[in-house]
Amino acid sequence: MDKQYDVYIMTNSRNTVLYTSATNDLKRRAYEHKGKLASGFTRKYNVTKLIYYEVFEDIENAIWREKQIKAGSRQKKIELVNGMNKELRDLYEEL
Secondary structure, three states: OOOOOEEEEEEOOOOOOOEEEEEEEEHHHHHHEEEEEEOOHHHOOOOEEEEEEEEEEHHHHHHHHHHHHHHOOOHHHHHHHHHOOOOOOOHHHOO
């Protein structure tokens, strides 16, 4: 796989906020969220823990999936995360 695109979900330390996005460099982007280098929503709500991600070979599918996840209910997002990471551990170190 030459290029890789990721759709990811992050949360805060109390697991009360869910943030979904897509990127072409998940490790860098998660680092930016952790270091509060990214302004806006994630900084305001202290979103620093990577709890879910999916890998895609093309940007079109990644963007489609991001929109699909964002359109779902909070419960659907929680079920999705629980399927991969029931303990809600920070997956950043595993990247």
